[in-house]
Amino acid sequence: MRNSRRRGRFSKQATATKYDVVSDAQRKRWEANVVLSQHNYSTTASEDDKTDSGVLLDLADDTSNVRDAPILATAQEEIVYETSRVDNQWRSGRRIVELGVLADGLAGCKKCGLPLHLHHTTGIINYGVSALLKIPCLNTSCNHINNVPTGKKHNRVWDANSKLVAAVQHTGIGFAQINGILAELNIPPISKTLYDSRQEEVGLATESVAADSVQEALVEEVNKSSINSTSNSITVSVDGAWQKRGSGRSYDSLTGHCSMIGTETGKIVAYSIRNKSCKVCEIAENGDQVPSSHDCKRNWSGSAKSMEPDMVVEMVGNVMQQGVKMEAIIADDDTAAISNIHRNLDPGIKAIHRQ
Missing domain, CATH: 3.30.420 (Nucleotidyltransferase; domain 5)
Known part of the structure; x- marks a missing residue:
């Protein structure tokens, strides 16, 4: 482990140790996405795929959007650690999730491309029975907060909300009844405003199909x-x-x-x-x-x-x-x-x- 105190950057040994741990972990994470040049499969890549050091990027993973991102923090950079309280309310209750949409959202940070992890979620914004998950990027040079959806949309409307109101119309129940069902399932309820707007949308579509x-x-x-x-x-x-x-x-x-x-x-x-x-x-x-x-x-x-x-x-x-x-x-x-x-x-x- 390098001794960062000799450079006069850190005033405490604990801060220097934390810096080294983060830098080493970040380096290992990025090195896991490269292919060593002495491997036999490295010769199949084109010269355009080589970095300045002659190391080839793994063609199996699309890392083109993160190639120019800094791999680790330098000794001259100051790392700021968030001290705000993490909102874990997203762990409470149940949600309706489209697995394919969630998987695509977790595939990579929108800014640097580093894969995201669901358990790093810091918050959630509910939109009826759909939601946006707030997931920060672990790249300390990025720290971008990603909005990961739990379902599809048409225009700016969540599909799950329209489908829910269509089911309400089909079964002949109403606003109070569907919220009662959601409550028993421990799913956040929908608002009357959302219900009325989706009911108008579904009604027009139903009339057209009829x-x-x-x-x-x-x-x-x-x-x-x-x-x-x-x-x-x-x-x-x-x-x-x-x-x-x-x-x-x-x-x-x-x-x-x-x-x-x-x-x-x-x-x-x-x-x-x-x-x-x-x-x-x-x-x-x-x-x-x-x-x-x-x-x-x-x-x-x-x-x-x-x-x-x-x-x-x-x-x-x-x-x-x-x-x-x-x-x-x-x-x-x-x-x-x-x-x-x-x-x-x-x-x-x-x-x-x-x-």
Whole structure:
């Protein structure tokens, strides 16, 4: 071990010893990434891969981004040791981690390329169920704090958060229920703001996929009908439902939905939704203000019972606008829907009452 005290740099032997230990460890770490010139495989490398000392860099590891970095601290450099308290909260609880993304993030420091280690993490920033790990580089000439993600992103949005809200929508649960599940798993909960923003994103994507799906199903229904009945006309079954069940005397549900199913394929060829409520609009109206710009879903002001006939007429009209002929409609004993279709669309469409 070199005696650094003779150079007059350090005032204490402990400081000099610490300097020598760090320098030796750093030298060994970097020397592990080189290939000795006397080895037989060193002759296969090109002259461009040689350093000034004639030693070849290991071609198996991509160290091109660290070749110019200083290998060790010189005696004239002062090493500053961090004394701040390390935040170990990242060890608490559980996280959703994509192993491939984490492995890529730990592959090398963004500044010098030295491999990172997960157990050197000093902190974590949670973004819903995803996170950024704060991992410092061990190269004392670098000390760069790397932000290592635990998952993928699309634009600036974490994939895991979008997938989580899509699962919430698919299963029919809500914000409180999903946070209850995360709490039982000891995973940090998501905020209401994040939930609402991802719900809007997922909703738009779902509507787009649904529109493409019903269009493909309609084409398939027409093709099968023309083969089986030698006619371009289709026969469909329609039925509606409400979020809140009616009692027979009271129908006060705020939303309703209706679907049209082809009899040949059994697939949904059209659907419609009615919504009487919008929180943004209602809050603005109660305060005599103009609602802010938003994706308003309120499209109905009538009674809940009158939703189904209106939705049936809308679906039949949309299908007919695409050049598809309607032969018959299988439905409940709803004379209002059939009479509206005969009066406004096509009086030749047959009505088959569902038993």
